[in-house]
Amino acid sequence: MKVYLDNAATTPVRKEVVEAMQPFFSEKFGNASSLHSFGVEARNELEKAREKTASILKVKPSEIIFTSGATEADNFSLKGTALVARKEGKKHLITTAIEHHAVLHSMQWLETQGFDVTYLPVDEFGLVDVEQVSEAIRKDTFLVSVMAANNEIGTIEPFEEIAKICSERNVLFHTDAVQAIGKIPMDLKDIDLLSLSAHKIYGPKGSGVLVVKENVQIEPLIHGGGHEFGKRSGTENVASAVGLAKALELAEKERESEAKRQTALRDKLIDGVLQIPNTRLNGHPTKRLFNNANFSFSFIEGESLILRLNEKGIAASTGSACSSPNLKPSHVLLALGLKPSEAHGSLRLSLGRNNTEEEIDYVLEVLPLVVESLRKISPFAGQ
Numbered sequence: 001m002k003v004y005l006d007n008a009a010t011t012p013v014r015k016e017v018v019e020a021m022q023p024f025f026s027e028k029f030g031n032a033s034s035l036h037s038f039g040v041e042a043r044n045e046l047e048k049a050r051e052k053t054a055s056i057l058k059v060k061p062s063e064i065i066f067t068s069g070a071t072e073a074d075n076f077s078l079k080g081t082a083l084v085a086r087k088e089g090k091k092h093l094i095t096t097a098i099e100h101h102a103v104l105h106s107m108q109w110l111e112t113q114g115f116d117v118t119y120l121p122v123d124e125f126g127l128v129d130v131e132q133v134s135e136a137i138r139k140d141t142f143l144v145s146v147m148a149a150n151n152e153i154g155t156i157e158p159f160e161e162i163a164k165i166c167s168e169r170n171v172l173f174h175t176d177a178v179q180a181i182g183k184i185p186m187d188l189k190d191i192d193l194l195s196l197s198a199h200k201i202y203g204p205k206g207s208g209v210l211v212v213k214e215n216v217q218i219e220p221l222i223h224g225g226g227h228e229f230g231k232r233s234g235t236e237n238v239a240s241a242v243g244l245a246k247a248l249e250l251a252e253k254e255r256e257s258e259a260k261r262q263t264a265l266r267d268k269l270i271d272g273v274l275q276i277p278n279t280r281l282n283g284h285p286t287k288r289l290f291n292n293a294n295f296s297f298s299f300i301e302g303e304s305l306i307l308r309l310n311e312k313g314i315a316a317s318t319g320s321a322c323s324s325p326n327l328k329p330s331h332v333l334l335a336l337g338l339k340p341s342e343a344h345g346s347l348r349l350s351l352g353r354n355n356t357e358e359e360i361d362y363v364l365e366v367l368p369l370v371v372e373s374l375r376k377i378s379p380f381a382g383q
């Protein structure tokens with residue numbers, strides 16, 4: 001059996017999305033900036049994709065900036081607003097200790113450029129304290145960035161409350177909504193900037209959006225022909241935008257039914273895995289994404305677990321795919337207060353629309369045996 005349980009890392013492009021994108025490679029290949037009919041056709045389809053994306057997110061089409069993914073969108077939102085803020089003498093940003101590296105490493109780079117960053121801690125479940133955000137805001141704070149839901153532990157943050165506070169205090173609010181989009185309802189009313197990625201919702205890789213509300217001043221990072229309202233130059237990737245819009249439309253359409261179905265599978269998985277002795281669930285018991293389960297198993301290494309599961313046909317992750325190869329304990333799990341040894345023995349199982357109950361049963365059959373066999377050979381067991 002082949003069981004893919006790494007849907008937080010990426011998802012397969014769904015058939016409807018492939019079909020929607022297909023014409024834009026060879027048949028409708030025009031440059032959306034050209035004045036002839038090939039160009040006009042491409043432009044029309046690009047703008048339709050923009051309108052569809054905007055209407056699902058309930059923002060204006062002119063507030064949708066297509067990017068090469070969420071990494072670019074996160075970089076753009078933080079660095080682009082920082083360049084404007086510096087001219088106004090503001091240099092402080094607020095974020096959390098559990099952000100994706102696209103946000104954390106952008107923040108760290110901004111620190112090397114003379115900006116100040118406050119990294120807020122989280123509680124044992126991965127929740128950010130709204131009060132602490134409010135207290136951290138200074139006179140020179142220009143932006144707060146808090147993810148909507150965490151990619152490793154699935155904790156859903158109180159991002160709407162934080163957005164409201166920021167709006168009242170006249171501070172920009174950015175959220176990395178990559179894992180939340182298509183999983184929880186999102187109200188963008190008080191959100192100034194929002195990043196999303198197509199490949200986490202059954203769309204193509206290298207395709208994302210930064211929502212930039214019209215009140216937001218942002219400096220472009222990529223200069224050129226003035227595409228995307230002068231905010232992000234480069235010949236528009238029409239296929240990518242069409243694929244993203246289609247993926248988003250379908251994700252929203254299926255959101256409630258998939259929430260019900262995957263919650264049941266996830267809970268069965270969690271209940272079953274917690275039967276294994278010396279196992280803990282990481283993240284929040286209820287405020288968590290319907291497709292996320294993250295565990296720590298004492299005495300074993302997550303990496304060995306992943307490899308053993310892979311031999312049994314189960315694809316899982318130790319946490320964030322980007323940081324897996326370097327074997328450093330996850331910054332998210334450490335922020336929850338786990339000891340490095342506990343953080344090392346972690347496993348993320350993230351469900352998707354293609355997973356079935358039979359697959360969950362199979363995992364529950366295999367995983368306890370794999371954990372037991374690894375513990376038998378573990379030098380840490382019994383300590």
Ligand SMILES: *Cc1c(COP(=O)(O)O)cnc(C)c1O
Pocket residue numbers: 008009068069070071072100102147150151176178179196197198199200206207208
């Ligand atoms: C995957 C992911 C990203 C990066 O998105 P890309 O489109 O792969 O660049 C950023 N933030 C979170 C929370 C993610 O899960």
